[in-house]
Amino acid sequence: MLHNRNGMESRGVSRLVNYNITIAPNRRTSMRLEPEFWAALHQIAAERGVSRDAVIAGTVANAALGERTSTVRVAVLAWAMLRADEWRVAFTNAYVLREGGQQAAVRVTYDTPDPPYDAVGT
Numbered sequence: 777m778l779h780n781r782n783g784m785e786s787r788g789v790s791r792l793v794n795y796n797i798t799i800a801p802n803r804r805t806s807m808r809l810e811p812e813f814w815a816a817l818h819q820i821a822a823e824r825g826v827s828r829d830a831v832i833a834g835t836v837a838n839a840a841l842g843e844r845t846s847t848v849r850v851a852v853l854a855w856a857m858l859r860a861d862e863w864r865v866a867f868t869n870a871y872v873l874r875e876g877g878q879q880a881a882v883r884v885t886y887d888t889p890d891p892p893y894d895a896v897g898t
Contacts, residue, residue: 791811
């Protein structure tokens with residue numbers, strides 16, 4: 777049985793990956809995220825033609841000190857949800873056209889208002 781530094785039972789090695797990032801001029805910090813979130817951040821950065829740090833800096837600009845990591849996770853989730861909707865709409869339109877039907881207008885709607893933050897996917 778493994779124990780952490782507080783003597784509590786631990787379930788093993790963390791999957792979180794730590795990177796040092798620059799979120800403002802002369803402002804470096806570190807962030808721990810799952811590998812899947814780092815991969816998504818790299819993809820977002822490539823799509824936008826900016827660095828990974830620039831994506832993170834833009835996302836956490838108004839986040840409170842202890843909320844940066846969760847702000848990034850929520851922004852990546854919003855980006856992934858937008859991408860999933862784009863794929864669903866493209867697949868639906870391609871299926872309708874393949875079946876010889878009229879291309880229907882597919883409108884994507886959300887049950888929540890616009891997010892109060894700059895979602896990474898927008």
